[in-house]
Amino acid sequence: MTLQIDRNIYSDNCISKVVYWLSNQYAISRYLEGKKELLVIEGACDEESFRKSFFEKLNDYKLREIIDAETKDIRTILYAKAFGDFDDITEEEITE
Amino acid sequence: MKEKFEIDSNSNVLFVTDQCNNHCVMCCQPPKMKNDFDYHFKKNVSLIKSAPKATKVVCVTGGEPTLAGDRLFKLIKIVRENLPETDIQILSNGRIFANHETAHLLKEVGGDRVFVGVPLHSDYAGDHDRIAGCKGAYKETMLGLYNLGDEGIPVELRIVINKMNYRRLFQMAEFIFKNLYFVDWTAWMAMEDTGYATKNAKHIWIEPLEYIPQLCKAISYLDEWNIPSSIFNIPLCLLPQEYHHFAVQSISDWKTKYLDICDNCALKEQCSGLFATSKSIFKGLKPYPKSF
Amino acid sequence: MKRYALLPFNFTRISGKEVLINELGDMLITPIGSVQKIVDHSLDNEELYKSLVANFFISEELLPSLLDVYASRLRLKKSFLDDRTALHIFVLTLRCNQNCVYCQASSREENSIHCSMTPEMMETSVKLMFRSPSPSLTMEFQGGEPSLEPKIIKYGIELAEEINQQECRKLSYVLCSNCRSLSDELLQICKQYHVLISTSLDGPSCIHNKNRGREDSYEKTMAGIQKAREVLGHEYVSALMTTSELALDYPKEIVDEYVNDGFTDIFLRALNPYGLASDNEDWDKYNERFITFYKEALEYIIEKNKQGIFFREDYATIILRKMLTPYTTGFVDLQSPAGTVNSVLIYNYDGYVYASDESRMLAENGDFTFRLGKISDKYEDIVYGEKVRNMGKIWANEALAGCSDCPIRAYCGADPVRNHSTQGDMYGFRPSSFVCKKNKAIIEYIISLMIEREDEVMPIFRSWLR
Numbered sequence: 001m002t003l004q005i006d007r008n009i010y011s012d013n014c015i016s017k018v019v020y021w022l023s024n025q026y027a028i029s030r031y032l033e034g035k036k037e038l039l040v041i042e043g044a045c046d047e048e049s050f051r052k053s054f055f056e057k058l059n060d061y062k063l064r065e066i067i068d069a070e071t072k073d074i075r076t077i078l079y080a081k082a083f084g085d086f087d088d089i090t091e092e093e094i095t096e
Numbered sequence: 097m098k099e100k101f102e103i104d105s106n107s108n109v110l111f112v113t114d115q116c117n118n119h120c121v122m123c124c125q126p127p128k129m130k131n132d133f134d135y136h137f138k139k140n141v142s143l144i145k146s147a148p149k150a151t152k153v154v155c156v157t158g159g160e161p162t163l164a165g166d167r168l169f170k171l172i173k174i175v176r177e178n179l180p181e182t183d184i185q186i187l188s189n190g191r192i193f194a195n196h197e198t199a200h201l202l203k204e205v206g207g208d209r210v211f212v213g214v215p216l217h218s219d220y221a222g223d224h225d226r227i228a229g230c231k232g233a234y235k236e237t238m239l240g241l242y243n244l245g246d247e248g249i250p251v252e253l254r255i256v257i258n259k260m261n262y263r264r265l266f267q268m269a270e271f272i273f274k275n276l277y278f279v280d281w282t283a284w285m286a287m288e289d290t291g292y293a294t295k296n297a298k299h300i301w302i303e304p305l306e307y308i309p310q311l312c313k314a315i316s317y318l319d320e321w322n323i324p325s326s327i328f329n330i331p332l333c334l335l336p337q338e339y340h341h342f343a344v345q346s347i348s349d350w351k352t353k354y355l356d357i358c359d360n361c362a363l364k365e366q367c368s369g370l371f372a373t374s375k376s377i378f379k380g381l382k383p384y385p386k387s388f
Numbered sequence: 389m390k391r392y393a394l395l396p397f398n399f400t401r402i403s404g405k406e407v408l409i410n411e412l413g414d415m416l417i418t419p420i421g422s423v424q425k426i427v428d429h430s431l432d433n434e435e436l437y438k439s440l441v442a443n444f445f446i447s448e449e450l451l452p453s454l455l456d457v458y459a460s461r462l463r464l465k466k467s468f469l470d471d472r473t474a475l476h477i478f479v480l481t482l483r484c485n486q487n488c489v490y491c492q493a494s495s496r497e498e499n500s501i502h503c504s505m506t507p508e509m510m511e512t513s514v515k516l517m518f519r520s521p522s523p524s525l526t527m528e529f530q531g532g533e534p535s536l537e538p539k540i541i542k543y544g545i546e547l548a549e550e551i552n553q554q555e556c557r558k559l560s561y562v563l564c565s566n567c568r569s570l571s572d573e574l575l576q577i578c579k580q581y582h583v584l585i586s587t588s589l590d591g592p593s594c595i596h597n598k599n600r601g602r603e604d605s606y607e608k609t610m611a612g613i614q615k616a617r618e619v620l621g622h623e624y625v626s627a628l629m630t631t632s633e634l635a636l637d638y639p640k641e642i643v644d645e646y647v648n649d650g651f652t653d654i655f656l657r658a659l660n661p662y663g664l665a666s667d668n669e670d671w672d673k674y675n676e677r678f679i680t681f682y683k684e685a686l687e688y689i690i691e692k693n694k695q696g697i698f699f700r701e702d703y704a705t706i707i708l709r710k711m712l713t714p715y716t717t718g719f720v721d722l723q724s725p726a727g728t729v730n731s732v733l734i735y736n737y738d739g740y741v742y743a744s745d746e747s748r749m750l751a752e753n754g755d756f757t758f759r760l761g762k763i764s765d766k767y768e769d770i771v772y773g774e775k776v777r778n779m780g781k782i783w784a785n786e787a788l789a790g791c792s793d794c795p796i797r798a799y800c801g802a803d804p805v806r807n808h809s810t811q812g813d814m815y816g817f818r819p820s821s822f823v824c825k826k827n828k829a830i831i832e833y834i835i836s837l838m839i840e841r842e843d844e845v846m847p848i849f850r851s852w853l854r
Contacts, residue, residue, distance in 0.1 A: 017793065023819060025819075061793070063399075063423055063424065063427060064398060064399075067394055067396070067397065067398075067427065068793075070393070070394045071394050071397075074393070074396065074447075074452075075411065077451070077455070078396075078455070078458060078459055078462060079462070081455060082459040082460075082463045082466075083466070218438075218442075219438070219439075221442070221453075222390070222438070222448070232453075235454060238457055239457070242456065242457055242460060264435070264438065267438075267439060271443070274414060274443070274461075274714050275461065277713075277714050320847060320850040320854070321853075321854065322854055
């Protein structure tokens with residue numbers, strides 16, 4: 001089956017995440033034509049329910065992406081504040 | 097106010113100042129803006145010096161006692177020197193302890209004898225600030241609580257239940273467990289109908305009968321986490337029986353009052369009674385039959 | 389409603405609700421559609437709005453004024469890291485006096501002469517253990533069957549106590565034993581040093597014996613438990629079980645066995661894919677059946693609690709501790725950063741240090757990926773060596789594909805060793821991971837109980853955590 005996704009609405013990131021979770025059950029190939037992405041899925045028996053489930057996941061990842069974009073900075077600040085005073089190991093002690 | 101402290105009294109008050117940097121909507125002792133630190137300091141020193149050595153606890157209060165700055169810490173030192181076996185309770189909005197040096201100083205002068213009672217009006221900053229009458233109060237109080245916790249100074253959280261916060265009592269309990277897990281115990285207090293509480297009655301007065309269910313849910317929750325809780329100022333007849341053991345004799349001896357019908361109550365001895373200073377009487381009071 | 393900024397959080401849907409989980413692992417149950425409204429700034433529920441602010445899901449300032457509190461709470465969640473390695477497992481021998489069908493230890497015959505730790509090796513290992521800066525150290529003796537080596541146990545404990553005169557750590561001891569041959573001498577050592585005995589009890593005798601490859605196993609184990617309880621006290625003997633394929637059909641019987649034997653908790657463990665146990669081919673099927681087994685057993689345990697019998701399921705308790713309390717947890721398998729090395733180190737009878745219990749089992753099968761060095765190597769070379777640094781790049785689930793954006797990440801963990809042994813690389817592939825499926829099913833099940841039967845289960849869950 002083929003799914004068509006508008007790349008103006010759903011980013012590569014979102015699509016990749018959904019594909020990641022499906023990739024152990026289905027063979028999925030992706031083709032980009034301008035701002036339209038085509039996914040060819042092999043192995044989906046119930047197309048109706050696959051489509052529904054796919055777009056549900058896609059929409060959820062889009063929401064998560066918005067939250068992530070808006071909170072990236074504060075998250076970094078939070079972790080820096082919480083764990084930033086490590087003075088018992090120095091860079092020199094961990095030689096690359 | 098007392099002329100001399102008593103060993104077992106729960107109202108050995110060291111009144112530090114009438115000034116306050118909060119303006120709580122239900123304050124039963126509305127603040128006065130006059131420089132009274134010295135006046136009270138002198139009185140307090142003589143109270144301390146004349147107090148029996150076996151005095152159990154003294155209560156440092158106001159207004160906001162921490163506004164006295166150095167004089168407060170000096171006072172605590174004097175208590176420690178003269179009454180080494182006496183616990184020192186400080187009633188404070190905790191805001192000054194947002195500065196951790198100040199919290200550290202309190203630990204230094206008070207040692208293991210000092211504990212702090214801090215009011216929390218809501219888990220939500222907006223509500224707390226509105227009730228405290230001061231924007232930014234929540235943030236400073238929360239940071240103050242954390243610094244007191246870091247210093248190992250025991251903290252009692254005091255929640256005065258009013259119309260503006262009674263709907264979130266359970267959420268407050270959850271908040272306390274998650275975010276103020278180091279707190280030593282919580283006191284859930286019915287309002288005294290005097291001062292601002294009377295003045296602002298329209299916005300903040302609420303009968304205990306209206307919030308008892310939420311209160312019980314909050315107390316049960318904290319009890320399940322082994323966080324000690326007490327109920328202050330609510331007569332036993334308004335509380336379900338299984339919550340009676342949370343109620344304490346919270347009203348200062350000199351302002352407790354009972355009604356005539358209380359003479360017939362089997363539980364009068366254990367009951368906190370009512371505030372003699374309150375303008376109104378709680379609804380729904382009735383004596384427990386003597387056969388109880 | 390005021391203007392607000394988002395704070396990091398994720399969400400999922402369980403039991404007809406939207407479950408929001410923030411960076412601290414705090415959970416809020418909300419109506420479906422709440423996340424969209426929060427993101428769109430079209431929230432219409434004032435009480436929900438206040439809860440979101442109070443619980444660090446949104447902030448009324450761009451930089452939260454309680455950032456210090458937020459950070460302090462995050463630090464507390466990860467404070468298991470502060471202590472560094474606290475659990476030190478000493479695998480004394482491969483010799484064993486049983487023949488369990490799922491043996492993860494690849495045990496050898498009781499009378500085999502090799503495969504045991506020498507006193508010199510014990511001394512080197514104990515000294516290495518004290519190089520860990522942790523203020524508390526647990527020495528856990530494993531095997532094979534470690535009680536077959538009482539002299540080495542005595543030597544190890546006494547040496548640790550001697551060194552501790554200077555070190556002043558908090559020492560504790562655990563002996564993992566099948567309790568078949570607990571000599572009086574060994575029990576006296578256990579009594580003197582407050583050694584906790586951790587034994588294996590798979591269920592009623594029919595299940596236990598079938599699993600253990602001996603007909604008298606149940607009898608001997610029960611007798612051993614009894615003896616240990618008499619000498620050491622009831623609270624010094626604990627039991628855990630491994631869910632063999634046979635056990636999958638008997639959740640209630642197994643719980644009943646534990647309750648009747650006077651235990652107050654059980655750890656419902658799935659099989660590990662190691663040692664002899666990996667002959668079990670159909671892991672998919674086993675995993676599915678285990679999840680069903682777990683739910684039935686947990687349900688039955690809840691029933692027991694409702695009847696007034698205090699009985700705790702340990703795996704659920706660890707997850708609940710993460711969900712409901714601000715505190716950290718120390719369970720090695722559900723941590724991020726991973727428990728390997730950070731929380732546990734293994735000193736093996738073969739003279740080498742391993743990253744985790746499962747790492748040395750891999751070695752028995754010829755895979756030395758997680759052998760970190762010799763027990764005689766320098767501590768810094770072991771824990772900061774190249775192998776550990778490589779693990780360090782991929783041992784936090786905050787940074788793994790499939791995990792980093794998983795809504796229940798805070799309640800789960802990373803296990804590079806398990807990934808390697810089942811999937812061929814440490815990074816792992818979540819969609820086909822059995823551990824992921826199992827953990828997700830159990831965590832979501834627990835959340836669904838909290839949503840659908842709040843008044844019934846919450847007091848019980850809290851009683852497990854007190």
